[in-house]
Amino acid sequence: MADRLNVTELDFDQIKTNLKTFMKQQNEFQDYDFEGSGMNILLDVLAYNTHYNAYYLNMVANESFMESAVLRNSVVSHAKSLGYTPRSAIAPRAVVTVTIETGSIDAGSLTIPKGYSFLSNQIDNQSYTFVTMESYTASKVGTSFTFNDVIIYEGKFVSYDFAYDSSSNPKSIFTIPDSNIYTDKLDVYVRDTPQNTDTTTYLLATNALEVTATSEIYFLQETNNMQYQIYFGDGVIGKALADGAVITTNYLLTNSTVANKANNFSATTLIGGYSNITVTSVAPAAGGAVRETVDEIKYGAPLGLLSQNRAVTKNDYIRLIQQKYPSFEAVNVWGGEENDPPVYGKVFVSAKPKLGFEITLTEKEYVKQNILKPMSILTVTPEIIDIDYNYLKVRSDVFYDKSKTNQTDTELKTALTTLISNYCSTNLNKFNTYFKYSGLESAIDASNKAIISNEINLFVGKKFRPVLNTSDSYVLDYGFPLSKGTTNDNFYSTPDFTINDETGISRQCFFEEIPSSFSGIQSITVVNRGYNYTSTPAIEIVGDGTGATAVANIVNGKLSSIEVLTPGIGYTAAAIRIVGGGGLLAEGDAVLEGRYGQIRIAYYKTDEISSQSTKFIVNKNKNAGVCGIIDYTLGKIYINDFAPSAINNDFGDITVHMIPTINVIQSKLNKMLVFDAADPTSISIKTHII
């Protein structure tokens, strides 16, 4: 009755149950069901053995495919067959200026050797060693040597020699005995015999098409125990090693991420016999990353094959940057033709770092020169631009039925704050995303049965960093239409800044929107000039307001301009009709007065006698204090001649908040909608009991 024996189970207990079912069919040994019986022990052995084999076969099958493999060895091996070398750990990289004071004016030059080490400031009570990976030479100016832009990497500089013996190592494979090395900074030198002092530098093979029988190249691969192996050509693909050759490897043994952010360095030993060494940090350590994880390799290797190690499509760029520079949390890439106005022949890249919001100049330069340039198509220039952040703040009014919940008001607010924070963190802080009012409102409604309704108000903040004491103009581009407000209602700026008023006294000021009461037609722009006009046509303004009139100017049979005579009142939309005049096709567009708003700078002053606080406008006598314009339709704020003397903020930036008029806020190109969960003013909730 073998048909009763199931063979589909893999689990020990199920296999044993199956065996017991099978044993029921015989009378010889009936005690199989009792734990202590000899038969039961025998079934244990059988079930264990079956389970063991099933597990083993399952593992073998899983490890045979990249998708299901779990062991790093297997994944790396599959990746190798796709021509993909997993990224090693990356050493943090800093830029410093080294000045050596000699005390003598004798001319000369000095070299900081490769492998010279610096000590960083303490990070979590630990100092880290940073080393140079190339030598730097400077000539003496005055009494000192100055080495500019010295690039230093965190890690220990190691030199390791291998002797090549063709009989014991016919494939010329050498395993580097350290695992956490930064392979980008691996240098390989070969001497044909131990006695020979001439060394040849071998380079990493990156493209098999360029390799000939005499190419001095080496290949790199990851081994079973996370170490790296180098191997050399066979005389057909790449130059073969001579028997007895000595291979010297120089590499960096790094602690990867831990030394990121180190920004203070000191020299460890004398340079050229001089001890008066000053090290100034130009760019703090950044870019350190751990080796590529199994999941990253599984994701990246097939994409690496697709992109064929070239940056051609948008995704090639994104993949390349994410693999080679994992310190970026999000990357967006677009062609210059998508810009407004279009910029042809350029690829734009914008990236958000994992720590903070801005990438440093040296990081930009490194990614551009070392990662993108070698892979991108000729004539296409990669350009890295900063992210244009829109900071989101959520104001929520929640209406709830007190009888349906046992939560206190505070508990409900805390729960909603967490909910909104999670919603925003999940949906924002990345490129090409959008924020929907309805999405968040439904999430709030669904979060608690007691909540009857809720209303969301969003403020979107734009930061700018003014140059202190210098009059300059600034443009804040929100990228979506803005809502008009009244003073201190929609529009606000934080923090206060110091500026001199018309009498020269410095005041703690803020920006405010001048309430606009205009609702007429401001101007009419000519969209199409038409033709064959023999007389002046009549201009009809059709809209929801009244009283607007305008007149057309015809020059050489074409409409040259339309002049508004009376702006009228009460318009929120208007269309222009051009009637008569004998011509055809002339068109015009009405620009409503309300399209533009104005901003001014104000401050509060406390009256010494009454202790009452009164608001004053800076430069009120000059153009009514107007210092900028808001274009509500295009979503831009232009601030003119702004010269603050101080900003009450550690970073020196001012945030201007506006309310969007649209319900879905999109972020495209280098725009990113971010939510700062660490900022306590990001969320405010008002509850209303019904």
Place this chain on the structure above:
Amino acid sequence: MATITANVTRKYSDLDLNFTVHPIKKDINKNVDAMAVINSIKNLILTNHYERPFQPSVGCNVQKLLFDNMDNITAIAIKREILQTIQNFEPRVGIETISVKPDFENNSFSVDMRFYIVNQTTPVTIQFFLERAR
């Protein structure tokens, strides 16, 4: 015609784990009835926890107790351990008496058990020594 059905007591039969050979049939020997049950008890007592694959609860803690101080307290612990193991894993046995006595001379514990096999009227008495082997 009426059929008379005799109510036959279930016969327990188990494999002899010593794999002794039947002298005539040249087949492997079977333990039957009381012998099968006694062997089962012996197996349970001599099995440690975590010894059987994937069944950590099956077994008895006697081996560890044998390395404790030899006194009446250990004897009581052994007795309780044996009793619990049989109650948990040997449903065929109803224990009547069990006594564990330290035998200081031989550095061992003498165990006396008297039990009934379920549905059988004859009591079974077994006596054995528990001695640490290493």
